[in-house]
Amino acid sequence: MLVKDMMKEPVRVQAEETLDTAARKLKNENIGALPVCQDTRVIGMLTDRDITMRGVADARNVSQMTVREAMSAEVLFCFDDDPIEHAATIMNQNHVHRLAVLDRGNRHLVGVISLSDVGGGTSxxxxxxxxxxxxxxxxxxxxxxxxxxxxxxxxxxxxxxxxxxxxxxxxxxxxxxxxxxxxxxxxxxxxxxxxxxxxxxxxxxSEREARILRRAREVWERAGTPEGRDVQFWEQAAGEIDREDHPRE
CATH class of the missing domain: 3.10.20 (Ubiquitin-like (UB roll))
Known part of the structure; x- marks a missing residue:
């Protein structure tokens, strides 16, 4: 069986819509998450917890705060012609309840599938x-x-x-x-x-860690962005920062 045989019609929200608009969609549809789109491209997911933690709990005005400010920017997805087992594996391995479903040709959002749809366990x-x-x-x-x-x-x-x-x-x-x-x-x-x-x-x-991270990235870019040398670049950057902060007399 394929994902398209079990997915649901997507209820989506645009990135520049307000949080109160998104909250009404979640309530009216009785769902826990919304794919966030920039036009037709999926750029994130918004959950009821996102609205609570990043809007209400921080005393933000949800009628002015945008979905983009509260969404989780990581997008996990599958394609509509994937086997249903593949979608279940992605959700279980990444500890998520829902996946956006994209059309393989134009990568537009065509559906949403959840663990409950595929008979998965808790996440x-x-x-x-x-x-x-x-x-x-x-x-x-x-x-x-x-x-x-x-x-x-x-x-x-x-x-x-x-x-x-x-x-x-x-x-x-x-x-x-x-x-x-x-x-x-x-x-x-x-x-x-x-x-x-x-x-x-x-x-x-810490400010030190933030400075090291910035320096490590600069070193990595100067070296031509090679893979597998993260530890080397971090240690080099840490040494440079520490020598700058504590120069020898």
Whole structure:
């Protein structure tokens, strides 16, 4: 059986629509997630949790905040002519409940398929979320973070998740380097403890780590963007930053 035999008609939202519009679609359709489109191209997914965590919990005005600001930018998808088992494998391996279904020819959104559609089991949160933010100072002089975008990454190490998220952030916001728009980012990791409970830990990125990451990317680009040398470039960048901060007398 193929995905197109079991997928549902897609209910979508455009990236520049407001969160309250998206919330009404979720409620009216009794669904938990919406593919986010830029015209006909899928660029992200928006869940009810995204609206709660990035809009309501942060006291943002959901009638003015756009879907683009709250969506998860990672897009997992399958094609409508894929075997249903292939879609189930993607969802189980990446710990997601739903996939966008694309037409293989023009890659336009043609449907949505969920684990419940294919008889799959329960799913877990994705292992990492990278939250990009701007820093501002309030009237009392205290610094605060204003979240710009949250990107979920399902696979890889923490360093690989950060690298993937940065690339997506730059592409979606059309900037050369992420710090042209953001002042920093935090990393949220998700794990299951010994008692089977899900534990979420948020780690603020230090200024040193952010500087090393920027320098490592510069070194990597100067070297011609080779693969498999991430550790070498990170160590070289860390050494350069530390020597700059603590020059020998």
């Amino acid at each position: 877990q949160r994705r292992p990492y979320e990278v939250i990009f933010h701007k820093t501002f100072t309030d009237h009392s002089g205290h610094p605060h973070h204003s979240e710009l975008m949250r990107i979920s990454v399902a696979q890889g190490t923490k360093a690989e998740a950060i690298s993937t998220a940065i690339c997506q952030f730059e592409q979606l916001n059309k900037v050369t380097v992420w710090h042209q728009l953001a002042d920093g980012y935090d990393v949220t990791s998700v794990r299951v403890d010994a008692e089977g409970a899900t534990v979420e830990e948020r780690e603020p990125t």
